[in-house]
Amino acid sequence: MNPISLLGELGRAILSMLAAFGRVALFALDAVSHIFRPPFYPREFGIALLNIGWLSLPVVGLTAIFTGGALALQIYAGGARFNAEAVVPQIVAIGMVRELGPVLVGLMIAARVTSSIAAEIATMKVTEQIDALVTLSTHPMKYLTAPRVLAALLTVPVLVAIGDIIGIAGGYTVATQNLGFNPAAYLKNTVDFLEVRDIVSSLVKGAAFGVIAAIMGCYYGMSSGRGAQGVGRATKGSVEAAAVLILAANFVLTGVFFSL
């Protein structure tokens, strides 16, 4: 391939990527704007709260408790190399609240919720249920997207907070039961070390990741191709995009909260 063709291919790929970003950004703006404009669908919102929030608790809890426990073991083993085993409570707390809690909950939501939203909406699209909604005078963005995005915006920060607490509890359990830490001292060190900024950053990340997860599920579902293959591609694409965007947003938000 000659250099001009190569440059042409590169240009096409960049233009295609920018166009995709533009489509997602316009979709996201449209979705968010419908949250504030009637009609509202409280029943759909209630179902979304249940699916995204309540039913995600088991996977979030299990992920957090094992991560917190493993983190305590790692910090203890690593800290022992330079006689710093005592920092386990502080590092578990800061690690869970600032990074692992929001990121792991975000990724779990991407796996569980984004995939489910994308598959459901894509199936609705290929079976003409989205067209049926339109003919029944119901805007699909209002009926399908807005309730899910709002529910994710509200519930994922709560899930992150719960994940943070369970993760710290996992570290506490391992540290006090296996590593010989004093329970009262462990809790005091955890509470004393955490700052308001840590908790705020955790919750803001949760809200951002929730919105990303829901919007990616809805976007890929609505733009699904035909047939089972279309649904499969939409589901896979939504989880990949949500996971990458969550990690990128985490980097940006960490910079905003802790580099200023």
Next chain:
Amino acid sequence: MIRMENVHKAFDDNHVLQGMNLEIPKGTSMVIIGGSGTGKSVALKCILGLIKPDSGMIYVDGKDAQKGDRDAFLARFGMLFQGAALFDSLPVWQNVAFRLLRGSLKRPVEEAREIAIEKLRRVGLKSNVADRLPAELSGGMQKRVGLARAIAAEPEIIFFDEPTTGLDPIMSGVINDLIREIVTEMGATAMTITHDMSSVRAIADNVAMLHGGVIQWTGPVGQMDASGDPYVEQFISGSAEGPIEAVR
């Protein structure tokens, strides 16, 4: 009255509609026939605004279908989709009463449920079906529920997209008879797309043959067999020989 004037629609290189003209007088039943992939569904979706035509005009009662209050426009239509397109997560009665539970036609829940059960009876389904989920019903029952949903808000215009596809001949006959009865008793304007000739004879007042992106022939159903149009004749006979290529 519905009027399509010189409507064009292409998907990339595939020019589906290439200047389609069609007129459906008020209170009549028009059936559009044509092979698979000839753009019958596209034409129907263009009228509803589900697909935007590339060019051409569509009028409903003399008004541009692409302008004006969209909710008020759609409230005049009912549609039976090919696969029924019932909402999986809602029980049958909420599917039927979907339009009556929200939006400008909203009614109290009890009243909406009563209307839904009445419409289910009208299409030959018992009230015990009302609380079942669509996935628990057979294909024929789903079509009937879709029909009940299409007529629930007493629309002036009803569209039927391949109403008998996938059904056995007896159930096809039942659905055809139901459509004819309902359209007659409601005085609605109906547009049906199909390639099932038994549906055409049961449902149609007028027939239009769509091929090559344009209407090749249109006229009363009684004149269809003697139309003299080679496309219509080949379609009715089901012959592989004729102006319509068998391999598309």
